[in-house]
Amino acid sequence: MANDSGTAWHWSEEGINFHTRKWVRPEDLNANGTLFGGSLLKWIDEEAAIYAILQLGNYRVVTKLISEINFEASALQGDLIEMGLTATHFGRTSLTMRAVVRNMITRKRILTIERLVFVSLGEDGHPTPHGFSSITYDRDRMPTEHPGTGTVRLPSA
Ligand SMILES: CC(C)(COP(=O)(O)OP(=O)(O)OC[C@H]1O[C@@H](n2cnc3c(N)ncnc32)[C@H](O)[C@@H]1OP(=O)(O)O)[C@@H](O)C(=O)NCCC(=O)NCCS
Numbered sequence: 001m002a003n004d005s006g007t008a009w010h011w012s013e014e015g016i017n018f019h020t021r022k023w024v025r026p027e028d029l030n031a032n033g034t035l036f037g038g039s040l041l042k043w044i045d046e047e048a049a050i051y052a053i054l055q056l057g058n059y060r061v062v063t064k065l066i067s068e069i070n071f072e073a074s075a076l077q078g079d080l081i082e083m084g085l086t087a088t089h090f091g092r093t094s095l096t097m098r099a100v101v102r103n104m105i106t107r108k109r110i111l112t113i114e115r116l117v118f119v120s121l122g123e124d125g126h127p128t129p130h131g132f133s134s135i136t137y138d139r140d141r142m143p144t145e146h147p148g149t150g151t152v153r154l155p156s157a
Contacts, residue, residue: 016084016100020047024079035075035110041066044083044099044113051085052095052118056130057141060121064094067115073108080104085116087135093127094119 011018022028022043030036045063052061075081082102089096099113122128132141146152 013084013100016086016098018082018084018102020083021104022081024075024077024081026077029077037071040101040111044101047083048085048097048099048116048118051097053143054139054141055087055136056095056120056132057143058120058130059143059147061118062121064119065115065117067113069111069113071111073103073106073110075103075110081110090133092129
C-alpha cells in the first residue's frame with residue numbers, strides 16, 4: 001500500500017528499521033493542538049543516544065550536532081508514531097546517523113533529520129576513538145561498564 005508521497009509503506013524504509021513507537025499524549029501537544037516539536041526532538045535525541053551506545057559500545061556518548069530538521073507533517077493526540085535511525089558514517093570519535101519519524105495512523109512522514117552527530121567520550125570527558133567502522137545489528141558491542149553503577153555483570157551465555 002502506498003502513502004501520500006507515493007513510497008511503499010513497509011516496516012523498513014531506506015535501510016531504516018522503525019524500532020520505537022510513541023503514543024501522542026495530551027502533554028506532547030503544542031498550542032495548535034498538534035504534536036509539539038520539542039517532545040519529538042527529545043524522543044529522537046534519546047533514541048539516537050541509545051543507538052550510538054549500542055553501536056559504539058560506550059555509555060559516554062553526547063549529542064554534537066543535529067542538522068536541519070524538516071517537519072513534513074504532524075500528529076494529533078492519540079496518534080501512534082514510529083522512529084527509525086541508521087548510522088550513515090563512522091568517524092574516528094563520532095557517529096553520524098539519519099533519522100525518520102512516521103505517523104502510523106496517517107502513514108505520513110513527520111520528519112527527517114539528515115545528520116545527527118554523536119561523539120564518544122573517554123573517562124576524562126574528551127573525545128575518544130571508538131574503533132568501529134560499520135553497523136552492528138547484534139548486541140555484541142553492549143558496554144560492560146556503566147558510569148553510574150560501575151561494572152555491569154553480564155549473564156554467561
Ligand atoms: C562533544 C565535544 C566533547 C567535542 O569536542 P570538540 O572539541 O568538538 O572535539 P573534536 O574537535 O575532537 O571533534 C570530535 C568529533 O566531533 C566531530 N565534530 C566536531 N564538530 C562538529 C560539527 N560541528 N559537526 C559535525 N561533527 C563535528 C569531529 O569531526 C570529530 O569527529 P571524528 O573524530 O569522528 O572525526 C564538545 O563539543 C562538547 O562537550 N559538546 C557538548 C556536548 C553535549 O553536552 N551535548 C549534549 C547537549 S547540550
